[in-house]
Amino acid sequence: MLDLPPIVDRRSFMKLMSASIALAGGACTRAPLEPIVPYARQPEGMVQGEPLFFATALTRGGYAHGVLVESNMGRPTKIEGNPAHPASLGSTGPLEQGRILELWDPDRSRVIQHLGQIDSWENLASLIRSRGQRWQADGGEGLRILAGGVSSPTLLAQWRLLLEKYPRARIHHYEPVNRDNVYAGARASFGRPLEPIYHFDRARVIVSLEADFLGGLPGHVRYARDFSRGRRPEARSMNRLYVVECMPSITGAAADHRLARRSSEIHSLALRLAAATTGPVSADALPWVRSAAADLRQHHGASLVLAGDEQPPEVHALAHHLNEVLGNRGATVDFIALPVTTAQSNHDSLAQLVEDMRHGRVDTLLILGGNPLYDSPVDAGFAEALRSASVSIHFGLHHNETSHHCTWHVPAAHELETWSDATAYDGTVTIQQPLIAPLYGGRPVHEMLAALTGDFDSTAHSLVRNYWMGVFGNQQPEERWANCLRSGVVSESTARYENTQAAKAVVGDAGATAAVGTVPDPKEIELAFRPDPTLWDGRYANVAWLQELPKPMTQLTWDNAAFMSDALAQQLQVTNEDVVELEVGNRTLRAPVWVVPHHAEHALTLYLGSGRTAAGPVGTGHGVNAFALRTQNAPWFAGGVKVRKLNERYRLATVQSHHRLEGRPIIRAGTLADYLHDPQFARQESDRPAASLYPDVPRAEYAWGMSIDLASCIGCGACTIACQAENNIPTVGKSEVIAGRELHWIRVDRYEDAAAGAQRTLFQPVPCMQCEHAPCELVCPVEASVHDAEGINVQVYNRCVGTRFCSNNCPYKVRRFNFLSYSKEDAQSAALHNPEVTVRMRGVMEKCNYCLQRVVRGRISADRDDRALRDGEVVTACQAVCPTQAIVFGDLNDPHSEVRAAKGSSRTYTLLGELNTRPRTTYLARVVNPATGRDPSEDGGER
């Protein structure tokens, strides 16, 4: 985070003067000798200097995502997906990547606090003991626990124990981004809450009623993989995706037919769709509805209708009903018992707790994680009620908004610091193992809960292990335990599908026609709340990587804003960065405007999770707090919003200011029809390499190359942040992003352009193209930018003097420059750094080098045992993380390599091929699959 004074003030002047003196003196001083501190006893299985990988899981809202964590000499440095885990299959989303920085976050709380004073665990323990005696007597009257979604079998066992001991104690759940609607919908259809499991790989037609299954739903990483499997043009058939949504999401961007509607209108639209699918299609039906209905009809048992978490239960019930009618239940969608233990309704559960606190029925409240003071509904009155709890213990990673109002704060151990277990979206259980001892004296959640039950001795390890030993019984428990830790999944733990009765029919055509009347006033402006694509509900606000990761649909960093359509902006006579005042009910909020193409008209969207006031130095004070407008009965969208333009502006930091293709052949796209008619449709004359005066690069044993499939890329940004984690790329801070100095090595460009007819959002990940005739190389005066024998265009940091000519001469502008000292020197950053990658100082150019460190490591290990590298042995960070496997990397000399196959595709094209730079990185043209015989302009009209 580096902000410059406009002009030097006194202090920075002194700093600069001393610095310049140091600079002058620097030449004569000599580096000190480097000490090496040996282990007293070396951990077994460790080879000094070689990384180890441990299988564990990371959770959000209880839902687990299996990962492998790289540990270098005991320091966890990088998170990879766990190929053996069903939710991951080797990939992760952007948020999981950020968790490693959260672990090392120097701003995590380090001490137990009581009323703002540093206090000791002993004192808290004695307090709990004394309370314990009372609870013994009154059965835990007045003991309350507030938690989010919980999926840890061990923790649940502990809860049962607790409730046996104190039967009158109560456990409440609150997740700001919860799935109440999903469960309520299932109850409506099947009589009990169930978790739908979708099989996108089996669905040929998918209709999403505002369900962001590529970016938001539990299991979205897996869903993205399955979805993209069904979209390979080479298979000569692709699935077709219909999306109706308010705020554009990456799912909407991936749609073949997208319809923009206010969230409140989607119910009636769904009814129309149902009517058109089950009954006759009304003549006046929207083209979107007409063709979606037709497609659904034709794909009995191979179609899928799903509703988003933001949609009311009725819409979910409707989706279940449609799937029932279409014979999809058991084919493309199955149901399992809830993998995550949570409340029937999070909001009711919280309300109940508040009610109890108000009436003084709560004397001890334990808040396990979470931050209700920040993220509870504004009308829940949690803050006031909290005061009436005589003892309130906040247990969490950070000293945050909530802990400031609790009597006690206990630092929690990070998920990577403790033993635990967790359940994935499909019921698969993972035993979490610690990568490192708690850095800041954090306490495992299991030990915290054990303490409540009077057990102050058991460790998290013993608790978790004992639980599983109990489960395994006497069939080789030790082996199974070891296997679970090794593979990262508990064998046969995946939930069995429930055989549900048929979903209740919720509509007839009558209902449909009736519902048509329930469309809200079309002129009324509606406000929608969505989880932030990178900060979620605000829990990651202090993770700089996630703050600086551009949000896929807006390319904004470090802030949220009031998103609206161009039409509404014109109607309100506002432009980007104008500040408006939003009024919902009697509450108001000031927010800067940001126009988002394809946003539903007469609607605004706010991302949750910004505007934190006590997130830590990194996260505090960025964006506006949408929770200030979020009420219990309108958690996802609220009507009747008044917008007033204020006479002030607020600077937003975007990484991309221009979104039109300007008619340049940068992203090639076509429809499946185009592709079938001419597989070469993406080819252009200029693509063929012309004659060149420069010598061809010498071919060594390996020739590295990359292919990026734009038909698969969903623009989630996981590659960007995985690269950041792998290559020690520092964040630069908001002001530097505004200055245009972000450092991401692989960026995801977003274009709004007419491709394949309709107006579409196009994504294009752009790493270094590794040109064989690289323009950067011939202008570098000191040979800091050169080719290596295997065709990688390497940047030699220690040789670079920083003329920046290479960047000027790079037509792809993939080179990044350290205009200032961005790399932090503190202990945490040093410990987090990948030891295989140089940390760049200021004044040095840097860029993607195909994860050179991984290439070299692979080559050396192969050379060591005197063999050739196998295809797929070297995997770049972006390739490894990509949920849709859009990125393929490998050896072009190997005739059987995956990358050779990819480049062999007729869709292959080179970016700016006419410049004859001969990039080693090439693209596969985007192919979409709109319904045939549709006039694309209709899509335009619908948006």
Add this chain to the structure above:
Amino acid sequence: MKVGAIGAVIVVIAAILAWRRSVAPRPAVGAPVDQPVPFSHKHHAGDDGIDCRYCHTSVETSAFAGIPPLSTCMTCHSQLFTDAPLLAPLRASFAGQQTLAWQRVHDLPDFVYFDHSIHIAKGVGCSTCHGAVDTMPLTSRVASLHMQWCLDCHREPERYLRPKSQVFNMKWQAPPDQRVLGKKLRAIYHIHPSSVLTSCSTCHR
């Protein structure tokens, strides 16, 4: 006038000396480095004939040759010289009372990535770079470790290669027909062409 001229000359010379000093190898070639425990490679490797890999366990499998955990030292020194004052720091830190910090003798800049394992695997002997460590009471470096020194070998490895069996032989002398032998070994070990060995990316990332 004259004074000024002389002064100028002195300044220039001083500047040059200072610059030379700042780029000179550190620690200086041939200068023994003071260690918390005056560990003698001569005694252990030379006289006692302990194999390099007994302590530097990861030299064949990792970039880092490995610095022995104190437990390795204690395998013998829990029996031998158990109360030698010289070994006091060793015992103290093994007991966890203090940390023992060796001083690096062969220290490369942080932007240089040297890998021991591959050099061992391709027949580059310890003594080629580290000299006759088995004769050093206190270890000192024998090479400048300047880039040109590395390139000297990477351009023409055959000048230094030896049979794998001899890699850990401290007494190895290059035969008169070294180049012939070297060329043969280079072929046998499938050592990459110098175009690869001298690529910047071979050592810098």
Add this chain to the structure above:
Amino acid sequence: MNSTVASEGPSQATVKGSYTYGSITDKIADIVLERRTTPGFAIALAIAGAFTVLFIVAIAYLFATGVGIWGVNEPVAWAFALTNFVWWVGIGHAGTFISAILLLLRQKWRTSINRFAEAMTIFAVAMAGLMPILHLGRPWFFYWLIPYPDVMNVWPQWRSPLVWDIFAISTYIIVSILFWYMGLLPDVATLRDRAHKRWQQVVYGLLALGWRGDARHWQRFDTTYLLLAGLATPLVISVHSVVSLDFSIGNVPGWHSTIFPPYFVAGALFSGFAMALTLGIPLRALFKLHDFITDRHLANMAKLLLACGLIVDYSYAVETYTAFYSADRYETYAIMNRMTGPYAWVYATVMFCNVVTPQLIWFKRIRAMPVVLFAIAAIVNVGMWLERFMIIVVSLHRDFLPANWGFFTPTFWDLATLAGSLGTFALLFLLFVRFLPAISMSEMRKLNEETRGVDR
């Protein structure tokens, strides 16, 4: 001593009034030795000094913090520093042109203006030479651009024009200094002989390298001077051609053009003569040198200014034409963006300053009005700086991939560096006119004799 000045009319004279060896020497040498510092001069010196300090502070802060204190970014990785560089090098051109090329062409009228023009050259090139070093990310490693045997066994990358720059600029400044110092020798000797103060005698004495002015000295002097002139002449062309390659080598739309070398050289002379006028006119007013720097000098320089201006105008036209003729979508866009994009105002200003304004010089009456000439010259200087800004920044800010398009806004430190370099240049020049003869006494004496009576 009668003179026939009247018969010819003042504007044609290269020396006005009647002078003897003595009187010429008195008039010029006294500026250095006798004349007391006027308040006006002191104030000018103070202002220049202040800006010099600003320059030093800006550089210190830059070295301590990094080029991030400027407005540079991705995609506009080059901005003010490189603009200043090209601009200063350009200014450096007129001096050598006047003293070397005009000497070879036997242009007598050059005599009275070559000295300060050369000084201007040296100081300008000094400023220019600083800029590329300042703009480096790690300026303390600038010497890696110079070929020298090192422990890394690596050499500069010869295909890079930045390496050619090093040679071009250093050669140019060395030759310029030699040429200037050679010319100074007899005059410094004169000062030595006329000086009263001890320190002046010592300093000028050392500088004079024992010049006694006997025939052999003069004979060698003339030969060397001519040889140096011959050496310097090609440099006038080469330096800015090389500088222009910094850009035309690049594939940035708006840079990648073969017209750049002649275009830049013409532009350089254009700005050079402008600067010569900007300095010469006040100089002659300040020290009452109307007899030596006559209206004819100004008129001639103005004509040269106009001539170069026309070449530059032609280059503008060709540049635009080629862009469209190439039918390359990127080139075309670059030109259109220049004219209509967010930086359109720069293009407009450049056109006004460099194309419209100089046309006034066509008028004889304008050429006879020093004040107007001064104004025109000043405007051209501004225009030429903006032209370089246009070429560098406006081309960079929108190149191939629209997703990378950006914008450049200068920071305080950008402006401080520019203003500071101007101040430093001014300071050096002021000190020069105070401590060295701004007009060559020896040559003036010769000229006075040659032109006595006959072809004035």
